[in-house]
Amino acid sequence: MKRFSLLLAIVTLGLSACAHYPVNRPLEQYDTNRGYRFQNLAAPNNSNSLFVILAFSGGGTRAAALSYGVLKQLKELPSIVWEGEQRSLLNEVDVISSISGGSFTAAYYGLYGERTFVDFKDRFLYRDVEGALKRKLFSPVTWVRLMSPTFDRIDLAAEYYDKEIFDHATFGTLVERNQRPYLLINATDMTMGARFEFTQNQFDPLCSDLTSYPVARAVAASSAFPVLLSPITINNYTGSCNFREPQWVAYALRDRETTSRRFLDASLLRSYEDAGERPYLHLLDGGIADNIGLRGPLQALTTTDSPWSLLGMINRKQVRKVVVIVVNAKTEPDSDLDRKESSPNLKEVLMAVATAPMDNYSFDTVALLVDSINQWQQDEKARQDCSEVLRQGCPGAEMSGGPLPSIDFYPVAISFDSLADPDERHFFKNLPTSFTLPAETVDRLIAVGGRLLMESPDFQKLLNDFQ
Amino acid sequence: MEFVLVRYPEDRMVLVDGEERGITNVILRTNRGTHRFDLGEPVEYQPESVEIYVGGTSSIKPREVIFEKV
Numbered sequence: 001m002k003r004f005s006l007l008l009a010i011v012t013l014g015l016s017a018c019a020h021y022p023v024n025r026p027l028e029q030y031d032t033n034r035g036y037r038f039q040n041l042a043a044p045n046n047s048n049s050l051f052v053i054l055a056f057s058g059g060g061t062r063a064a065a066l067s068y069g070v071l072k073q074l075k076e077l078p079s080i081v082w083e084g085e086q087r088s089l090l091n092e093v094d095v096i097s098s099i100s101g102g103s104f105t106a107a108y109y110g111l112y113g114e115r116t117f118v119d120f121k122d123r124f125l126y127r128d129v130e131g132a133l134k135r136k137l138f139s140p141v142t143w144v145r146l147m148s149p150t151f152d153r154i155d156l157a158a159e160y161y162d163k164e165i166f167d168h169a170t171f172g173t174l175v176e177r178n179q180r181p182y183l184l185i186n187a188t189d190m191t192m193g194a195r196f197e198f199t200q201n202q203f204d205p206l207c208s209d210l211t212s213y214p215v216a217r218a219v220a221a222s223s224a225f226p227v228l229l230s231p232i233t234i235n236n237y238t239g240s241c242n243f244r245e246p247q248w249v250a251y252a253l254r255d256r257e258t259t260s261r262r263f264l265d266a267s268l269l270r271s272y273e274d275a276g277e278r279p280y281l282h283l284l285d286g287g288i289a290d291n292i293g294l295r296g297p298l299q300a301l302t303t304t305d306s307p308w309s310l311l312g313m314i315n316r317k318q319v320r321k322v323v324v325i326v327v328n329a330k331t332e333p334d335s336d337l338d339r340k341e342s343s344p345n346l347k348e349v350l351m352a353v354a355t356a357p358m359d360n361y362s363f364d365t366v367a368l369l370v371d372s373i374n375q376w377q378q379d380e381k382a383r384q385d386c387s388e389v390l391r392q393g394c395p396g397a398e399m400s401g402g403p404l405p406s407i408d409f410y411p412v413a414i415s416f417d418s419l420a421d422p423d424e425r426h427f428f429k430n431l432p433t434s435f436t437l438p439a440e441t442v443d444r445l446i447a448v449g450g451r452l453l454m455e456s457p458d459f460q461k462l463l464n465d466f467q
Numbered sequence: 468m469e470f471v472l473v474r475y476p477e478d479r480m481v482l483v484d485g486e487e488r489g490i491t492n493v494i495l496r497t498n499r500g501t502h503r504f505d506l507g508e509p510v511e512y513q514p515e516s517v518e519i520y521v522g523g524t525s526s527i528k529p530r531e532v533i534f535e536k537v
Binding site for chain 1: 489490
């Protein structure tokens with residue numbers, strides 16, 4: 001009996017020692033002409049001049065189904081006429097930035113395109129993913145693997161997504177597919193509390209090659225909700241690939257404007273270049289840093305620092321219309337806390353602590369997008385007005401530099417708050433955040449996603465402007 | 468948002484911090500802070516590059532950066 005126990009212990013230890021998360025590979029040579037980057041993707045059926053960004057929030061299957069409903073509606077729209085050609089608005093989508101549950105829809109569409117509308121519902125939305133993951137936890141082999149310090153619950157989830165949903169696709173598959181939309185699958189750098197996107201630009205300072213990295217692991221990181229799931233670990237090989245830091249980083253650190261986003265972003269990037277302090281990164285759910293996936297697009301729209309600076313494209317007169325569709329699956333479950341005198345329990349307190357800051361930040365992020373667009377339009381108008389006053393006083397005179405490149409903006413916010421019917425709104429705002437929902441609920445979410453898009457006044461304005 | 472007008476006798480690409488982010492003689496938008504401005508090839512202009520802090524500009528009064536042909 002003792003021998004058997006010893007043998008079992010040895011086998012257990014051996015098996016657990018074998019369990020290790022799939023390691024991201026080092027990058028041999030830094031090269032901006034290679035890898036998963038916006039500028040390296042072709043856009044055969046996509047015009048740059050109409051630039052469409054989709055942002056998919058977190059929220060488990062609820063968020064995945066709502067964002068799928070929006071994609072499906074875009075597909076079903078009649079063609080639009082742009083630059084004299086019939087075009088599909090869905091094919092005009094340039095970037096999808098996603099968080100957590102929304103990352104499943106974004107990644108699937110990025111990998112499989114129109115096939116998404118054939119099998120994504122069965123492969124993910126209708127699936128009891130949560131149940132499948134729980135069943136895996138009951139396997140003795142899993143217990144042994146989880147004893148390893150380098151294999152955790154999130155690695156188990158990533159394996160499942162890799163096999164059952166994403167067919168072992170890597171970012172190399174996306175590079176080979178070579179078309180837009182460009183995906184920004186967002187996670188959170190746990191130490192810095194900052195957004196971490198799965199793009200080669202983000203992997204460059206780590207001297208790591210994203211090409212061989214499974215898309216499923218990026219999606220798993222994006223949806224690694226704290227406590228329920230463990231963080232994903234990434235190895236940092238910085239200093240081994242002749243990485244050249246973007247020029248703006250040194251300027252931002254020298255300016256040291258500590259209240260500016262630029263300084264924060266530069267400090268973050270520089271932190272990855274310290275192999276001594278950060279040989280490993282641990283990534284959590286993207287919702288911790290930005291639960292609607294809009295921060296990356298905002299950086300592109302308001303700075304020339306972003307690797308895919310939309311501002312730069314506008315400056316070069318490449319873009320004339322910008323559409324940003326934010327699909328926010330935020331809920332607001334009923335609460336009876338304020339009807340009771342007794343103090344809320346620990347679970348209730350933890351829920352409030354976990355969700356309130358995320359919701360507030362999401363609100364502020366959408367407000368920041370709208371404010372930025374308003375400011376943009378005011379700047380344009382101020383220059384036009386000034387030019388007109390100048391011409392009145394001095395006919396024929398022109399302001400040097402001419403007019404600002406003119407842009408039409410369409411910020412479209414999709415959320416359950418827009419539903420007019422209180423019962424319907426109540427239903428959707430009380431859905432749970434989980435990776436399993438009844439098929440009927442999934443169907444309702446898909447339908448309401450499409451309907452909310454069509455009912456959005458800003459989206460209607462966009463469609464009217466194409467006529 | 469900040470505004471910069473890069474002047475040059477010809478139409479050229481403008482590089483902001485080493486990246487193609489604008490064109491000459493058309494106002495470009497950028498974010499506040501220090502930036503380096505260069506022109507696209509051929510390098511027949513001077514100065515070689517201009518490094519300035521861009522802040523406090525407006526769409527009516529952009530910061531001007533002047534390159535001359537040599």
